Amino acid sequence: MDKITMIKRRRFLNVATSGLCGLATAYLLGSCKQQSQQNLSNSIAVNPSSLAIKTKVIRMGYQSAGDLFRNRKVLEKRLEPMGIKVEWAQFIQGPQLMEGMAAGKVDVGSVGDTPPIFAQVAGSDLVYVVGTLRNPTTGTSSVIAVPPESPLKKFEDIKGQEVYFQKGSASHYFILRALQSIGLTIKDIKIRSMPTIEARGAFLEGKIPVWMTGDPHYAIAEKMGRIRVLKNSVGLDSPGGYYIADRKFAEENLGLLKIIIEELNKLDKWAEANRGEVAKLMITEQKLDVDVVERVMSRRTFVGRRGLSPALIAEQQRVADLFFQEGVIPKKINIQDALLPPNVYAAITPTEIMI
Known part of the structure; x- marks a missing residue:
């Protein structure tokens, strides 16, 4: 043709x-x-x-910022005796991971609150698997920042500025809510969409006026003395991140989803009790300097997982509704369309995290 x-x-x-x-x-x-x-x-x-398991290979997606689930290899240890192979694919950020899933290259992956909403708008047939708990300090590692020499002194000075972040990533909801908190809208800034890892070099050279970033990029810029934070995302009511699955894969492999949720839940408990071991893994697996890892770990929380309860679903729907109300997405979506039946979640999710 x-x-x-x-x-x-x-x-x-x-x-x-x-x-x-x-x-x-x-x-x-x-x-x-x-x-x-x-x-x-x-x-x-x-x-x-x-709970069926039909596949012999599960393709897991993770982001360039790193993934403890991959680094610890707990899924491999659980699935190897069952004859199931785990393959990992790295993506720059959440939106790219969701594109990979839509293209049939990823079965399950970890993203923030925003990417699955944009993917659902685009017609992707996905399902939410499990969420992430948050606590009052969650969000200290996600920041809106400027170079040290910037004339912008407070967050209110952001009006009319070029703000660099990956459109459709968790930063999109962060900036929307942050602007709301000071009486502004997304139309009061100039969005420049660029993946965090690509924008970092230009920001460090002072070529980007306002940058939205998170660890480890934040910690790297901090170590170099090239970042001044205007605002972090603490208290901006994000539902947190999710593991997302391709619907067909999910429905055919509910037993695998159950294993993934169980292993993630155990991993969070292990990580909080063994923070030193987590730091060592970050140094060896992500090739980060010791002092950068120390900064990252000072802000890192391992609060645990959260099941797809009615309360969490309502929180995610609120995010989607806000995007539509502010004209960020072209149509209203229903999060229920990207869910498994309630009794299925009850069967694959530990009762302790269904809150």
Whole structure:
């Protein structure tokens, strides 16, 4: 198929999906999904222990900032006796990981609160697996910052400035809520979308006026004396991060999701009790300097996981609604459309974290 034909076909599909054909297709797909969910729910209701595992390979996505789950290899230790191989794929940030999942390259991955919302808007068929607990100090490692010599002295000075962050990442919700806290909107700044790792060099050279970042990039800039924080994300009511799965993979491998949640829950408890060992892993696996790791660990919390309870779902819906209200996303979405049935979550999630 030549390029011109492909363009014409794409235009046709765009028009078709906006008309009656698109509505009919959406209706049929929705009906199929509802039936699939009902079958899944009925299966668990009849036999709560009937958690299938059909795959022999699970493809896990993680971000360039690092992943303790990968570094500790706890999933490999659990799955190897079952004959299941774990493959890891690294992505710059959450939005890129979600794109990888949509392209069929990732089965399960860890992202912030915002990427799955943007992915759902784009039509990705995903499901939330498990969330992350937060405490009053969570958010100290996520900052809005300027170079030390910047004329901006307080966060209110951000109005009209170019702000660099990865659009569709957790920083997107952070900046939206931070601006709200001082009576501004997203329209009061100039967004410049750029992955954190790509923006770091330019920021360190003083070429970026306002940068949104987090550890370890924050700690690296801090060590170099090249960062001054205007605001962190403490108290800005983010629901926290999630593990997300491709829906088809999730429905066919509920037993694997259960194992992932169990291992993550145990890992958080181990990490909080063995912070020195976590630091050593960061030095060896992420190739970070000792003093950088010390800064990162001073802000790092291992509070634990949080199941997809009605309370957490409502919090994530609030994030999605705010994006729509502020015109950041083009349509309103329902987080319920990206969930498994409640009794399935009850079957795969430890009771202690379903809060």
